[in-house]
Amino acid sequence: MSQKTYRVIQWATGTVGKVSLRHFVENPAFELVGVLVTNPEKVGKDTGDIIGLPPTGVLATDDVEAILALEADCVHFAPLVQDIDMVCRLLRSGKNVVSPVGPVYPTPAFSADVEKIEAACKDGGTSFHGCGIHPGFVGDILPMTLTRLMDRIDRIQVYEIADKLRNPSVYIEFMGFGLDPEVLSTQPNCMEGAMYAFAQSMALVVEGLGKTIENLTEKHEIATARNDIAYPGGVIRAGTVAGQHWEWTAWADGAPLIVYHLYYLMGDDMEPAWNLGDSRHRIVIEGNPAMELTLMATADADGRHPFLGITWTGLLGATAIPQVCEAAPGMVTHFDLGVVRPQGLVRP
Numbered sequence: 073m074s075q076k077t078y079r080v081i082q083w084a085t086g087t088v089g090k091v092s093l094r095h096f097v098e099n100p101a102f103e104l105v106g107v108l109v110t111n112p113e114k115v116g117k118d119t120g121d122i123i124g125l126p127p128t129g130v131l132a133t134d135d136v137e138a139i140l141a142l143e144a145d146c147v148h149f150a151p152l153v154q155d156i157d158m159v160c161r162l163l164r165s166g167k168n169v170v171s172p173v174g175p176v177y178p179t180p181a182f183s184a185d186v187e188k189i190e191a192a193c194k195d196g197g198t199s200f201h202g203c204g205i206h207p208g209f210v211g212d213i214l215p216m217t218l219t220r221l222m223d224r225i226d227r228i229q230v231y232e233i234a235d236k237l238r239n240p241s242v243y244i245e246f247m248g249f250g251l252d253p254e255v256l257s258t259q260p261n262c263m264e265g266a267m268y269a270f271a272q273s274m275a276l277v278v279e280g281l282g283k284t285i286e287n288l289t290e291k292h293e294i295a296t297a298r299n300d301i302a303y304p305g306g307v308i309r310a311g312t313v314a315g316q317h318w319e320w321t322a323w324a325d326g327a328p329l330i331v332y333h334l335y336y337l338m339g340d341d342m343e344p345a346w347n348l349g350d351s352r353h354r355i356v357i358e359g360n361p362a363m364e365l366t367l368m369a370t371a372d373a374d375g376r377h378p379f380l381g382i383t384w385t386g387l388l389g390a391t392a393i394p395q396v397c398e399a400a401p402g403m404v405t406h407f408d409l410g411v412v413r414p415q416g417l418v419r420p
């Protein structure tokens with residue numbers, strides 16, 4: 073790996089974007105050359121003001137053409153919704169792209185996006201890497217790595233437990249917390265199709281183990297608030313949605329091989345009482361020898377463990393950038409990246 077400085081652009085400064093932006097400003101392995109924002113209140117502001125750091129001299133812009141015209145090695149593309157055509161324009165302009173919005177691994181559900189990305193990479197001589205904590209890390213490269221400790225594998229279960237009351241985000245409303253349970257079950261919401269996004273990570277593990285996903289199945293359970301739950305954005309009324317459990321299973325050889333459990337919670341005052349405790353990720357591999365791994369933030373002063381998934385998502389993108397920039401053109405998955413060697417992490 074070269075020790076060059078990578079010129080980077082941060083596209084969107086939401087929760088994930090701000091984490092990587094701070095990393096680019098503070099890590100000498102990177103030179104921040106541009107910041108794209110959509111929020112009119114941020115346009116023209118110094119990047120430092122957006123992330124609470126001293127001035128950087130890089131002003132946020134909403135001018136897409138100006139960003140496309142910049143000389144840069146990589147764009148960390150973290151908007152709220154994916155825009156594959158924009159990703160392709162960036163790739164064709166000669167910039168590599170790393171994105172927490174995916175795609176993370178080629179599957180039939182994303183074949184059209186992957187084809188467009190591959191064509192743009194070929195034209196631009198560039199690479200694309202889709203990343204994130206989940207999908208993108210705890211359900212794929214992490215269990216895949218742990219399989220090296222196994223003699224035989226029967227099933228891999230991956231849990232994401234996120235307490236949204238302790239770490240509020242836009243997803244509280246997006247995911248339909250506070251709705252009547254019947255309304256959530258019958259109306260479209262942001263988790264529509266999420267199984268196919270997460271199935272990319274499942275496919276990485278299943279194919280990594282030399283198998284093929286034959287079938288995907290989905291379950292959704294709801295828990296309701298026992299009492300009103302106040303949070304910074306409003307109140308979850310008693311009797312409305314306060315907890316959701318999404319369960320997705322990838323079947324291979326006629327049996328469930330990978331099971332993902334996503335538990336999103338507004339605290340723990342709910343019925344049924346799931347009593348899941350603090351936010352964390354957990355991987356359980358059934359087989360021989362059976363094993364489990366828990367991944368969580370260290371405890372805050374009050375002894376509770378916060379959810380770090382968003383922070384980790386911003387850092388997973390940032391730390392992959394040098395290797396993605398050095399990769400051969402095309403879509404780069406974990407299998408192509410191999411062991412990622414982040415740069416500039418050890419510093420005074």
Ligand SMILES: NC(=O)c1ccc[n+]([C@@H]2O[C@H](COP(=O)([O-])OP(=O)(O)OC[C@H]3O[C@@H](n4cnc5c(N)ncnc54)[C@H](OP(=O)(O)O)[C@@H]3O)[C@@H](O)[C@H]2O)c1
Nearest residue numbers: 084085086087088109110111151152172204205206207385
């Ligand atoms: N794979 C994973 O594990 C993982 C985990 C977390 C998030 N994500 C993905 O990462 C992306 C960013 O998440 P986040 O938590 O940072 O979201 P966020 O806090 O809502 O920020 C998204 C940013 O996108 C810009 N934006 C707002 N409305 C937009 C629109 N309609 N179209 C395009 N951009 C818009 C805004 O940027 P400005 O404020 O700069 O204008 C906003 O701050 C999302 O797509 C999310 O699904 C993936």
